Amino acid sequence: MPYQHQQHDHHQQHKNLSTILPKRIILMRHGESAGNLDTSAYTTIPDHQIHLTSVGLTQAHLSGANLRDLISGSSSSHWRVYFYVSPYARTRSTLREVGRSFSKRRVIGVREECRVREQDFGNFQVEERMKAIKETRERFGRFFYRFPEGESAADVFDRVSSFLESLWRDIDMNRLHHDPSHDLNLIIISHGLTSRVFLMKWFKWTVEQFEHLNNLGNCEFRVIELGSGGEYSLAIHHTEDEMREWGLDSEMIADQKWRAHANKGAWNENCPWYLDAFFDHLADSDENDEDDKTPNDASSISA
Numbered sequence: 001m002p003y004q005h006q007q008h009d010h011h012q013q014h015k016n017l018s019t020i021l022p023k024r025i026i027l028m029r030h031g032e033s034a035g036n037l038d039t040s041a042y043t044t045i046p047d048h049q050i051h052l053t054s055v056g057l058t059q060a061h062l063s064g065a066n067l068r069d070l071i072s073g074s075s076s077s078h079w080r081v082y083f084y085v086s087p088y089a090r091t092r093s094t095l096r097e098v099g100r101s102f103s104k105r106r107v108i109g110v111r112e113e114c115r116v117r118e119q120d121f122g123n124f125q126v127e128e129r130m131k132a133i134k135e136t137r138e139r140f141g142r143f144f145y146r147f148p149e150g151e152s153a154a155d156v157f158d159r160v161s162s163f164l165e166s167l168w169r170d171i172d173m174n175r176l177h178h179d180p181s182h183d184l185n186l187i188i189i190s191h192g193l194t195s196r197v198f199l200m201k202w203f204k205w206t207v208e209q210f211e212h213l214n215n216l217g218n219c220e221f222r223v224i225e226l227g228s229g230g231e232y233s234l235a236i237h238h239t240e241d242e243m244r245e246w247g248l249d250s251e252m253i254a255d256q257k258w259r260a261h262a263n264k265g266a267w268n269e270n271c272p273w274y275l276d277a278f279f280d281h282l283a284d285s286d287e288n289d290e291d292d293k294t295p296n297d298a299s300s301i302s303a
Helices: 003-020 039-043 054-073 089-099 127-140 153-172 192-203 207-211 240-245 250-259 295-302
Strands: 024-029 079-085 107-112 183-190 221-226
Touching: 024 054, 024 192, 039 127, 054 079, 054 089, 054 183, 054 221, 079 089, 089 107, 089 183, 153 192, 183 192, 192 207, 192 221, 192 250, 240 250
Parallel strands: 024 183, 079 107, 079 183
Antiparallel strands: 024 221
16 A cells, blocks of 8 residues: 555544544542531531532632633534533532533533542541541552541542443443534543542553642642544643642653654553563563574574
């Protein structure tokens, strides 16, 4: 096949693919809650029933306007949004306020998704005991520490992984009823740790890298955007300074910049945590490896 035809076919395949895939996946943390303002709220109110404060409601309303400006300012005029929301009261209230900035024509669906709920810290929380537990978590490690009667971040990782599998099936089977001619934006309104775990799973970050990530602020969001080659990246919408503030190191930021232009499914050979972290001692080649020798090489040895 002539080279020009190959290039045309590759471009056409990516064009078809990019019309099916979401243009953006946006992770948003809920607005300020009564528990964020006063941790004693968790001693008498179940975590899932903690409501937003008046400040949190305002934050959510303003963030909805910011989201609309972001999407409408860098999309075609034919764009749509689909929401996933944690079943907690504070995330549902955040969604209601965010939704005020979008018309019914723009919203193609909303789904309550239990797998993106908050990390389970146990039932009613005794304030002094919880303070001691969180100090122990810092010594043990945030990812693997499991709260008594609750979850570890590793447990959250498992259910987020399950959610992502379902998400891709929904996209592949067009269960979202998305018109391929429209730019699709998936907005997931969730919690701080859950959003960090989502990013960890999405970008294949290690446990050590996760431990250095900073939490999202109330109603802060991260935009994972589809790049020109078919990979998703944080570096398309966000700056290097922003990513550094979130806890990404220089290698993680370089990987995000690479993803912004990489072809879908490409392998980043300069990504050290894929290989070098385990096999940095390996030689570049092994001249004595018989398996790599050609038949001619083998005959010359036997001769």
